[in-house]
Amino acid sequence: MQTILVIEDSPLVLKVLQHQFQQESELQPIFCASLAEAEVVLETFAGQLFAALVDLHLPDAPNGEVVDLVLRYHLPTVVLTATYDEQRRDELLLKGVVDYVLKESHSYTYALRLLHRLERNRHIKLLIADDSAATRNFIRRILTPHLYQIVEADDGLEALRILQEQPDLDLLLVDHTMPGLSGFELVKRLRHELKRTELIILGLSADGKGSLSAQFIKQGADDFLRKPFYPEELNCRVMHALDRRDLLRALERAALFDSLTGLLNRRAFTEQCQQVLRKKRPVAVAMLDLDHFKRINDQFGHASGDAALLTFANALRKAFPQALQGRLGGEEFALLSPLLSAEQLSQQLDRFRAQLAGLSYSPGAPPLSFSAGVYQGWDEKLETLLRLADDNLYQAKADGRGRTVQPVQAPG
Numbered sequence: 001m002q003t004i005l006v007i008e009d010s011p012l013v014l015k016v017l018q019h020q021f022q023q024e025s026e027l028q029p030i031f032c033a034s035l036a037e038a039e040v041v042l043e044t045f046a047g048q049l050f051a052a053l054v055d056l057h058l059p060d061a062p063n064g065e066v067v068d069l070v071l072r073y074h075l076p077t078v079v080l081t082a083t084y085d086e087q088r089r090d091e092l093l094l095k096g097v098v099d100y101v102l103k104e105s106h107s108y109t110y111a112l113r114l115l116h117r118l119e120r121n122r123h124i125k126l127l128i129a130d131d132s133a134a135t136r137n138f139i140r141r142i143l144t145p146h147l148y149q150i151v152e153a154d155d156g157l158e159a160l161r162i163l164q165e166q167p168d169l170d171l172l173l174v175d176h177t178m179p180g181l182s183g184f185e186l187v188k189r190l191r192h193e194l195k196r197t198e199l200i201i202l203g204l205s206a207d208g209k210g211s212l213s214a215q216f217i218k219q220g221a222d223d224f225l226r227k228p229f230y231p232e233e234l235n236c237r238v239m240h241a242l243d244r245r246d247l248l249r250a251l252e253r254a255a256l257f258d259s260l261t262g263l264l265n266r267r268a269f270t271e272q273c274q275q276v277l278r279k280k281r282p283v284a285v286a287m288l289d290l291d292h293f294k295r296i297n298d299q300f301g302h303a304s305g306d307a308a309l310l311t312f313a314n315a316l317r318k319a320f321p322q323a324l325q326g327r328l329g330g331e332e333f334a335l336l337s338p339l340l341s342a343e344q345l346s347q348q349l350d351r352f353r354a355q356l357a358g359l360s361y362s363p364g365a366p367p368l369s370f371s372a373g374v375y376q377g378w379d380e381k382l383e384t385l386l387r388l389a390d391d392n393l394y395q396a397k398a399d400g401r402g403r404t405v406q407p408v409q410a411p412g
């Protein structure tokens with residue numbers, strides 16, 4: 001949760017902002033209506049404030065004095081204004097404000113999005129690759145108020161070296177014409193290895209050729225900016241690209257992991273296991289199923305059932321670091337290990353069962369218990385191995401639950 005200093009005297013705008021902040025769980029506003037109030041808040045809480053959203057014209061500060069005040073406290077500042085003035089805008093951006101936003105219905109959402117983004121930007125690393133020191137400085141000056149971590153390279157080869165040394169870089173701003181390795185060549189080489197969710201690339205060029213943007217994008221850049229550009233244009237493109245990347249990552253995550261437990265879902269578990277099976281070596285697999293789970297739902301409610309599944313999954317993750325773990329659906333889980341024998345896996349499952357009985361997940365609910373079937377062998381299809389383990393699971397249920405059944409004799 002980050003605290004935002006909001007300085008605004010218009011009751012109408014305040015109402016809109018209050019409503020906007022109510023939708024935000026990560027931003028906590030402190031409202032002031034004048035420069036005098038803001039001075040008191042800044043003197044008292046300066047260390048706890050993260051950023052400021054300020055009205056340019058206040059009754060006791062008609063000429064934007066409030067901006068100088070908050071900037072003296074080094075707070076990233078978004079300025080709200082009722083009238084757009086090109087010269088004023090240039091002055092403010094030069095002073096280092098994050099953005100200059102016109103008071104219109106849509107802009108409040110944009111202003112909050114900026115504040116929200118600032119929090120995440122502190123962990124974002126950008127690389128500016130351009131042979132012109134003036135351009136690098138210009139871009140750095142625009143991006144610095146947005147709190148990004150910024151690294152520079154003065155040619156393509158240097159950029160490549162930095163990217164190899166710092167794989168945590170999130171975004172590359174790359175000029176087209178550079179000595180050594182051109183922007184095009186660099187993008188081509190990078191895209192060969194790095195997905196769009198791993199590195200965002202924005203191309204830059206002063207070259208007037210219209211086809212350049214298309215070529216950059218075809219080589220794998222995510223976007224393109226023609227120089228000279230407005231500071232806001234660069235900021236918006238960077239922000240959009242990061243938002244898009246975050247969304248893509250969230251989609252990738254949702255496609256791979258079960259949303260309740262965070263374990264691999266059936267599809268991802270199958271894919272990862274199939275990769276192990278390509279080595280054609282025997283593996284140990286286990287099918288696990290919670291016992292009388294329906295009763296937990298029926299007697300203690302669905303939320304307790306969910307808590308039971310989460311507790312079980314968290315414990316499973318810790319207990320089997322040498323195995324791939326997946327939630328196949330409902331209260332059914334699976335393990336696959338190329339490192340353990342059927343016997344070792346069975347022993348570990350029995351130890352895990354004893355451990356699990358001591359964990360609580362919902363007041364008054366019975367201890368968790370599960371049955372398991374183990375199998376060891378190799379087949380090109382995971383499905384076959386799971387079916388054989390499932391036969392043993394069926395046996396474990398039939399024999400009274402709360403136990404593990406392993407093959408009588410492990411096949412080679």
Ligand SMILES: Nc1nc2c(ncn2[C@@H]2O[C@H](COP(=O)(O)OP(=O)(O)OP(=O)(O)O)[C@@H](O)[C@H]2O)c(=O)[nH]1
Nearest residue numbers: 289290291292293294295297302303305306330331
């Ligand atoms: N709370 C919760 N319940 C789920 C979820 N997925 C499946 N279930 C419930 O899990 C229960 C499984 O019941 P059954 O297949 O009869 O199995 P069981 O009660 O464990 O009985 P045995 O396997 O024979 O020991 C059903 O009531 C499902 O509705 C989930 O994500 N959350």
